[in-house]
Amino acid sequence: MTLAVQMAEEVLVERARRGEMEAYGLLVERYQDKLYNFILRLVGHRDDAADIAQETFVRAYQALPRLRDNGAFATWLFRIAANLARTAWRRRRRLSTVELDAVMPVAQITSQAGALGLTETGESVEAVVEKQERYRCITKAVSDLPPIYKEPVLLRYVAGLSYEQIAEVLQIPCRTVETRLYRARQILRQSCEDMRSW
């Protein structure tokens, strides 16, 4: 996050703290997609994810006066979300199982061809199938990760937080975040190997 954006965010947080709902609306707009995706992959259910995201924003607004550092709004928001998602997950007593089709329709995958260096025109059927297979593989592997690895992975790759911010959200040392992410990648690698060897 650039300094200008960070400063703008701090201003927005301060204005929201003073009760300006428009400022808080902008913050919600800024974080809703990342937060929703993070929660969706933790709880594995769209309706639950939407409810938890809403609850997160409402709780954050209520507790805004207690936020000491305006610059730490993002980490604070994701910490609330992680706590709520954990509670919901425990309450439901079921594992997160987000299949590819449940996360993204095939049409959207095709439209994201550029993301992996594929051009819209030069894409062969095999490439699309291969890509779908990879998405399915990685999505399944991520959803099967144990929570202690899944949370840092999602915070890093879905929410786009830095190692320091992840450490702050999960309240663990930065070094532990690095270790967990490394181990998570190893597990994902092994899972992908297993799936591909079928």
Place this chain on the structure above:
Amino acid sequence: MGDEYRRPPAPGGDELVDWVEEALRHLPKEKAPVDLHSRVMQAISQFNAPPATNLLLRMPLTALYKICALSLALISLLGCAGFYFYSRRLGIAPLVWIWERGGKALMEYAAEKTAYWQEAGSLILWRWTQTGLDLWQRSAFHITNWWHWWRENLVWVGAMTVSGLLATALLLCLLDRLAMRRNESNA
């Protein structure tokens, strides 16, 4: 990442870890539900008051408590105004009246109490030091008549123990309270 599509490498080896990293960076993402923003804003607008910046109002007070506090403040204000205008009507300066009737005596009482507690405080401190020194000296010089010493100093040693325990308990309570506040802010 290059412009051309790179076929994922065969399973195994560090290259696959790179592929995993790359795939993770492009994990499929959904847009949040279109009504999420409006739901949040609607839920927030149902609060009676915006989040307060005032330290006193930051306390989680219910609407009832707020009404009571405001009513008390209003009654006090009305009372003060009433007293002021009534005394003016009687031809008495209100502040002089307050000073003559209660203020002077109150100040004298406060001064007396302050002096008393200053004296008591210094006495306690002096006894703390003396008892400590006494203990150290006696143990240092191997005084064997401890029974006599204990009987003589039982009250002060007891007071030191109790006050020490109380101070520790107070410190623990404060630390606990700080931890609670920290947890609250984290939540």
